[in-house]
Amino acid sequence: MADDSISEWLQLTNSPQIEELRFRRFRGESDFPAMVAVTRRMGERSYATSAEDLANDFKHTEGFTPRTDVLIAEVGGRMIGWTRVWRTQDPAGLTLYNHFVNLLPEWYGKGVRVAMLRHSELRLKEIANRHREDADRMLQSTAVDTDADWKSTLESEGYRIFRYGLAMVRPNLDNIPDLPFPEGIEVRPVKPEYYRDIIDAWNEACRDMRGQIPISDEDFKAFQESQIFDPSLWQIAWYRDQVVGTTMSFINRQANEETGRKRGYVEAISVRRPWRGKGIASALIARSLKLLKSRGMTEAALGVDAENPSGAVQLYERMGFEVVKRGVIYRKPLK
Numbered sequence: 001m002a003d004d005s006i007s008e009w010l011q012l013t014n015s016p017q018i019e020e021l022r023f024r025r026f027r028g029e030s031d032f033p034a035m036v037a038v039t040r041r042m043g044e045r046s047y048a049t050s051a052e053d054l055a056n057d058f059k060h061t062e063g064f065t066p067r068t069d070v071l072i073a074e075v076g077g078r079m080i081g082w083t084r085v086w087r088t089q090d091p092a093g094l095t096l097y098n099h100f101v102n103l104l105p106e107w108y109g110k111g112v113r114v115a116m117l118r119h120s121e122l123r124l125k126e127i128a129n130r131h132r133e134d135a136d137r138m139l140q141s142t143a144v145d146t147d148a149d150w151k152s153t154l155e156s157e158g159y160r161i162f163r164y165g166l167a168m169v170r171p172n173l174d175n176i177p178d179l180p181f182p183e184g185i186e187v188r189p190v191k192p193e194y195y196r197d198i199i200d201a202w203n204e205a206c207r208d209m210r211g212q213i214p215i216s217d218e219d220f221k222a223f224q225e226s227q228i229f230d231p232s233l234w235q236i237a238w239y240r241d242q243v244v245g246t247t248m249s250f251i252n253r254q255a256n257e258e259t260g261r262k263r264g265y266v267e268a269i270s271v272r273r274p275w276r277g278k279g280i281a282s283a284l285i286a287r288s289l290k291l292l293k294s295r296g297m298t299e300a301a302l303g304v305d306a307e308n309p310s311g312a313v314q315l316y317e318r319m320g321f322e323v324v325k326r327g328v329i330y331r332k333p334l335k
Helices: 029-041 051-060 112-129 148-156 192-206 217-224 253-259 280-294 312-318
Strands: 021-025 070-075 078-089 095-103 137-144 160-170 185-187 235-239 242-247 263-265 299-305 322-333
Touching (some): 021 112, 029 095, 051 217, 070 112, 078 112, 095 112, 112 137, 137 148, 160 312, 185 280, 192 242, 235 280, 242 280, 253 263, 280 299, 280 312, 299 312
Parallel strands (some): 263 299
Antiparallel strands (some): 070 078, 078 095, 137 322, 160 299, 160 322, 185 235
């Protein structure tokens, strides 16, 4: 239920002088189609976003109030951009105050993004004031290398590069190797009663992944309600009653239809520390690729930290993946 005491229209500090430019709050699900249209116009996305995807994301983001945590820019009553803010914590105890600005490319370089970024920072500082126990905290945003406008905007506002992420693609699903597991390791069909063990194993592995945010209960609910959730594609390695390795593959059929691809994703690749270096990850990836091929896919993709300390990039290259895009995570101290 929207709070009618909060004004819908906002005056932003340093807003550029553009005829009929106005900023307003989120109105509800009626805004989702236009928000998706803006995002798609910005260029290729790894996962095509739908109105349903956004609704699911908004529903399950903890501590998120769309009425106050989303800002929309309009010109002449037509949406040209939007931003949102939210708070997360990484395994090292650092609290991250996240934001981004989606904007139609024809409005780049006109000062709209700077005004929206500064508004987001003010809102994030209000949120941070409610969490004074957060001793270590940073503002965070992301960019793809091809979005020079957003990168320059962040850098001009004092953000610095924290790390790079790579989008990798295996352009075909031919010549997938047969790779055995170590003795005693087996893959079992995924059942709902295993979900807790699987997520716990992934979250344990996150501790060794720089900046990786663990999967919360609310995150997993959102995943379960999304159109990509398909545990029959997962490959989970067990040793007796313990999960020792994971891949949580999925197929985004909507994105495939829109792009004309037949692409599957091999994600949430992890091996618990005592089991690393034994070929488990390679064997899980090989099984995942074969399963995606059996479902009619002709290529596979994944994302990885460019400086993953476990040598993941080199592993994925050996498994036939190639770097196709680089993303950047930016951070700035929250004062």
